[in-house]
Amino acid sequence: MTGGTSRVSCAACKYQRRKCTPKCVLASYFPADQPKKFQNAHRLFGVRNIVRTLEQLDDEDQKADAMKSIIFESDMREKFPVFGCVECISHLRQQLQIALLELQYVNGQLDIYKRRQQHSSESSVGNGMLMVPFFSSIEDEYSRNHTS
Structure with missing residues (x-):
């Protein structure tokens, strides 16, 4: 050029x-x-x-x-020729709902751990030992409290 x-x-x-x-x-x-x-x-x-x-x-x-x-x-x-952005927004809302349900489940698990820890701490105050709950017993408690 x-x-x-x-x-x-x-x-x-x-x-x-x-x-x-x-x-x-x-x-x-x-x-x-x-x-x-x-x-x-x-x-x-x-x-x-x-x-x-x-x-x-x-x-x-x-x-x-x-x-x-x-x-x-x-x-x-x-x-998405028919719905355009609405399709994408709908998908994102669905993902948000799933994430919120997962958060609710995790918070429920945390509450169980806290209650179990508090209960164990109160029952072992007299002898000076701190009892830590086993994971399996927490799962069992959660299953008992949250099954149909």
Whole structure:
């Protein structure tokens, strides 16, 4: 090449078959090596709406957050055409519920250990010995208290 440097067009400019200028607002969000990301966003929102959204925001952090949301939502819409983000949110809620149930179970186990330890400490105060409960006896107690 003669006469100057060449700039690689961003995925948006490549898709639109135009020259990518240094003032291109989409270049930082749609690198040339990730055309699918732009195609998904373009399909769901359109270039005009994406640019309009960016122009309405003053802060660079807000623009970055808006673009993350646009890209995420459009990628989820491609992955789950019917429900999009709702499918992902539903899955995350289900995982949260499972984690909360697991936490409740662990807290129940801790309560059993504490009660067992307290009971053992109270019964062995007279002779100065600290009795530590066995794990199997705690499991047995938990089973007795939590079976149908």
